[in-house]
Amino acid sequence: MGTNTGDLHYSNYSSSTYQLIVLGAPGYELTNTWHHFSIDIFTLLDSLNLKNLCFYQLEYYLYLYSESYTYANLLVDDLQFITYPAADPGFENCFDWLSNNGLITWYSTSAEYTNRTEDAHSGFYAANISSYNNKYYQYCYRRTFLHVEHNLYTDFWWKINKLIIDGNAYSSIKFIINETNIVNYILGSAASSSFVNTSTNVFYFVENFNMTGNWNNLFRNVSNDVFDAFGENNWYIIGIELGSYATGNSVVETIYDDIQFVRDIQPPEINNPTVSPSEPEYYDSIVFSIEAIDNFAVQEVIFYYRLNGLSWQEESMTFQGTAYQVTLPPLDWNTEVEYYFFAVDSHGFSSFLGSDVNPYQIIIRDSVNPELNIQAPVLTTINGTVQFNVTGSDIGSGIGSFEVDVNGTLLYSGATIENVTWNTEQLENGKYSITFILRDNAGNEAIQTYTYTVSNPVPWTKQVANFFKQWWPYLTAGAGGLIIGILIIVIVVKVRKKKCAT
Known part of the structure; x- marks a missing residue:
């Protein structure tokens, strides 16, 4: 963090038993001011090509030369380690289980009854906690300091391999709350086992209770369980206990893996909006669908729509198979339908797909001939x-x-x-x-x-006109004059006869 000369007095060094690497901290050599920095231990070690290591010890070191009037003062505040609450949630560390180091291991009662197994839910290892030969309660334990805030969930995996009952027997996961209270999740038990709730000690029977041979997920709302039992307060989980209990000739063998906690801070994801039919006609009922997923639970999906620019309306969508759907009845031709989607999860986090400012749009078609x-x-x-x-x-x-x-x-x-x-x-x-x-x-x-x-009757005048039209080329020839004269005489005679008749 600093020296009186500005130089790092130590050089990198390695031996058969350890390796010393000297790095200057951010803000090195700046005095009389507070510095803040964070280090990703894994990224740092990986950049130095150091593998399969864990954080074992932290020291602040202040060295003074023997000269007179030498003085140094180092102030440290707000020191935090950010890691998994269970540190090694998958039991993948290859170190022995040590009771005196809570950063790298779990404390266990006996290596004979609590050990690692390759029968893992994920990764290579899991914790195998067994009790038999009248050994009562065997467990592994992990100190932690996890604030019980709203929307805190477990995401643990467990499997009961053996549950042979000849006496009292059970498998459980236990949370120590503020040193004074206990929350127990009972995974399986003998019928004779007794679990009585008190003001400081409560029991919950989990989903798939007493199931053997299969991996099961303990997905519980820890916040609700703690608040329901002890009221809302500033609670902390300070310890996790994974155990098996057996008396007499009972045998209980329970495997635990992936001891994770999760907190909901994400809204639902909405995607893949579809309209069926894609180009609706005036006679079609219209089905609008979307996919909405959440890391916990989707509580409600709402379809907002308006017709021809009028006021917005809403319909609750229902889950059908793999998607949320809503159906509108047939609409008039050329109706403009604007729409968008809204989803909210069980913790109130919400998201939109489209909006009232930028909605989706379809126009009702008519492709049918009159x-x-x-x-x-x-x-x-x-x-x-x-x-x-x-x-x-x-x-x-x-x-x-x-x-x-x-x-x-x-x-x-x-x-x-x-x-x-x-x-x-x-x-x-x-x-x-x-x-x-x-x-x-x-x-x-x-x-x-x-x-x-x-085919209408042709008048005689039109017949004459048609005659001339047909025979005119011949009439204009040499004999045409005689024929014309005869026709004129005939026409005149006919006209005179008509006049005499009148």
Whole structure:
């Protein structure tokens, strides 16, 4: 932390029994001011390529030379070690279990009855605590100092390998609270075992009580258990005890592993929003789904939505298989649906996916053609004026327009459906197609086309005109003048006869 010369007086050194590494602390050589720094012991050792080591001893060292008037003063405050409450929660350390060092090991009653086993839940090792031969209570113990705050949970794993009952017998996990109180979790026991709650000693029977041969997870809300038993106060877990108890010829063998505590500080994770169908039509019920997960428990998921920019509404979503879902009934065509999701866990931590400012959005579609019905003339040859009776509907986006054309020439156009009267006398005789087009407001069309042969009587004047049109090339030839003269005489005679008749 500092020297009078500014130099590190010691050099790195190693021998067959130890290794000395000298490092300057952050703020080295700055005096008369408080310094604060933290060291990740694992990262430091790993950077020095030192493996499989543990923190064993801490010393503050102050050295003075023998010269007169030499003076040094070191102040240390707020010294904290941040580690797992159980230090070695998986019993993976390869050191012997020592009772005089709480940083690297668990204290145990007997190496014969408490030892490590390779029958582990995770990693390589677990703690095997056995009691037999009338040895009563055998256990391993770990000092700790864990504040019982709200949302503190255990995440322990245990397995009862043997539970042979011929006397009193049980397996348990015990928390020592503030030196005065005890919380016991009973994993399995003989029917004759007696557990009586008092004001300072309480018992809880765990899920999968008395199950043997399988790994089980002790996932308990320690905060609730402690507060329910002793009231809310400034409680600390100062000791963890993992034990097996047997009297007479009873045999209890319990394996413990992964002695972890967890605290909920995370909100639920919301992802994978889906809409089914992905492009809903006006006739569809719409299913909105999301996945919501939490490291503890999702308490509620809410679907917020609004239609066409009106006020926001909410619906509680229900868990269906792997996702939370809510269903909206069919909505009108072109309805704008804006929506987002909200999830909250059992401890009140919440999260959103989307928001009222930046929501998801869908528009209700209509891809169904209108319905068009026409009563048309049955005969394919028509004359005079013919009638078409037309009806139609569209329950989606509604009728937008109605058009009728004959050979591409518009006969009728309007916003409503009308019966159509077609006067064919204005047309040349021949084949014609009449087409009816009904459109809805979404642009979908219903089209029907009918083809007829128009055959109206031809007036004599039109017949003459047609004659000249047909024979004109011949009439303009040499003999054409004689033929024209004869025709004129015939026409004049006919006209005079008509006048005489009148």
